[in-house]
Amino acid sequence: MSEDLKCRCLNCLKRFPIQSNVKEATCPHCNIKYRISWPWPDQPKIRGLAK
Numbered sequence: 001m002s003e004d005l006k007c008r009c010l011n012c013l014k015r016f017p018i019q020s021n022v023k024e025a026t027c028p029h030c031n032i033k034y035r036i037s038w039p040w041p042d043q044p045k046i047r048g049l050a051k
């Protein structure tokens with residue numbers, strides 16, 4: 001069972017899906033790439049912009 005993991009984009013404030021355990025994710029709305037951390041296995045958190 002895969003959860004529907006989502007994170008809120010810091011730029012456009014829309015939520016977008018994130019695949020489990022990825023280190024980086026790109027907002028599909030504004031194409032900004034973020035670094036993702038996982039304080040909990042089912043809770044992605046945006047750490048900042050990816051280089």
Ligand SMILES: [Zn+2]
Pocket residue numbers: 009010011012013014027028029030031032
């Ligand atoms: Zn965005």
